[in-house]
Amino acid sequence: MLDRQETGKLTSEMSIVYNKTPLLRQFFPGKASAQFFLKYECLQPSGSFKSRGIGNLIMKSAIRIQKDGKKSPQVFASSGGNAGFAAATACQRLSLPCTVVVPTATKKRMVDKIRNTGAQVIVSGAYWKEADTFLKTNVMNKIDSQVIEPIYVHPFDNPDIWEGHSSMIDEIVQDLKSQHISVNKVKGIVCSVGGGGLYNGIIQGLERYGLADRIPIVGVETNGCHVFNTSLKIGQPVQFKKITSIATSLGTAVISNQTFEYARKYNTRSVVIEDKDVIETCLKYTHQFNMVIEPACGAALHLGYNTKILENALGSKLAADDIVIIIACGGSSNTIKDLEEALDSMRKKDTPVIEVADNFIFPEKNIVNLKSA
Numbered sequence: 001m002l003d004r005q006e007t008g009k010l011t012s013e014m015s016i017v018y019n020k021t022p023l024l025r026q027f028f029p030g031k032a033s034a035q036f037f038l039k040y041e042c043l044q045p046s047g048s049f050k051s052r053g054i055g056n057l058i059m060k061s062a063i064r065i066q067k068d069g070k071k072s073p074q075v076f077a078s079s080g081g082n083a084g085f086a087a088a089t090a091c092q093r094l095s096l097p098c099t100v101v102v103p104t105a106t107k108k109r110m111v112d113k114i115r116n117t118g119a120q121v122i123v124s125g126a127y128w129k130e131a132d133t134f135l136k137t138n139v140m141n142k143i144d145s146q147v148i149e150p151i152y153v154h155p156f157d158n159p160d161i162w163e164g165h166s167s168m169i170d171e172i173v174q175d176l177k178s179q180h181i182s183v184n185k186v187k188g189i190v191c192s193v194g195g196g197g198l199y200n201g202i203i204q205g206l207e208r209y210g211l212a213d214r215i216p217i218v219g220v221e222t223n224g225c226h227v228f229n230t231s232l233k234i235g236q237p238v239q240f241k242k243i244t245s246i247a248t249s250l251g252t253a254v255i256s257n258q259t260f261e262y263a264r265k266y267n268t269r270s271v272v273i274e275d276k277d278v279i280e281t282c283l284k285y286t287h288q289f290n291m292v293i294e295p296a297c298g299a300a301l302h303l304g305y306n307t308k309i310l311e312n313a314l315g316s317k318l319a320a321d322d323i324v325i326i327i328a329c330g331g332s333s334n335t336i337k338d339l340e341e342a343l344d345s346m347r348k349k350d351t352p353v354i355e356v357a358d359n360f361i362f363p364e365k366n367i368v369n370l371k372s373a
């Protein structure tokens with residue numbers, strides 16, 4: 001892991017693939033119980049925090065390959081979501097060739113966005129695992145390995161990704177300091193959890209400053225893709241067979257093992273929110289602040305609007321001068337119209353179901369305990 005001096009170096013080198021984002025005070029309607037600061041990751045080049053970690057992975061690997069001087073780096077990613085777009089955006093900035101395999105469920109808008117960066121887009125597979133398998137077995141294994149060195153980009157499970165995400169904590173610590181705010185006032189950090197890459201980065205950043213034991217993280221998921229919550233409840237990592245949530249960016253079948261270990265080590269809190277509540281929050285936020293957000297981001301912001309949930313998760317009442325930081329993780333996949341339509345169909349109880357894996361037992365339950373499977 002990077003020490004603080006190395007992080008400074010990383011921050012200056014990395015600015016080409018990600019932006020330093022603002023940490024701004026935000027007032028949510030209602031009785032203020034604490035001060036909220038939002039970390040505006042939606043202002044990243046790809047519209048989400050993924051630019052940090054995926055940018056770091058790509059840039060580090062490309063530098064290593066180029067220093068070696070024997071082969072040319074080429075990037076391969078599997079994700080129809082923000083991770084694929086972040087890989088494509090980083091490659092555009094670094095002038096690297098990039099191929100992204102997206103599952104068939106990927107919205108045309110997202111395919112176009114990825115393609116517009118100059119990346120090659122291949123549509124294959126009903127869900128991420130199938131797209132990923134196609135990438136590895138039908139694309140990456142066909143390259144000329146005498147001249148090309150592939151850089152494989154997983155959406156969340158890679159230490160270089162976590163290292164890149166951790167840079168947001170450096171910025172937060174620096175920003176608090178420059179605003180003369182004591183870090184002791186920070187009573188929690190709220191982030192959404194999909195596979196746990198964002199969460200791992202936050203923990204690693206906090207560890208660097210000796211804060212991981214002192215600042216609790218509240219990980220938020222939506223009902224139907226609450227793999228993190230279920231894993232913690234059961235006490236072992238679990239895998240979901242189906243994702244039945246509107247927050248598709250949080251819809252991974254598993255969390256990284258590192259996420260599970262960190263969560264137990266640091267007593268991370270886990271909150272699960274209903275889709276309808278999250279969509280209502282997204283729309284509320286969009287109307288209030290003129291920024292369209294994805295449900296993955298709305299899940300975390302929901303706790304700014306609903307401090308009771310936050311206080312329950314933290315296990316204590318917040319005082320007026322306590323600070324809570326919410327990671328506004330961003331996301332580029334939806335419009336305001338999508339949010340309105342989603343709310344409409346939810347009112348008609350028309351919940352989408354996305355298959356994420358096909359090899360599970362215990363059909364009566366959506367989950368399977370990995371260790372006993």
Ligand SMILES: Cc1ncc(COP(=O)(O)O)c(C=O)c1O
Nearest residue numbers: 082194195196197198249296331
């Ligand atoms: C906008 C957004 N927020 C949150 C997440 C969850 O991130 P992670 O998978 O690193 O937990 C994702 C994942 O794609 C995302 O796109």
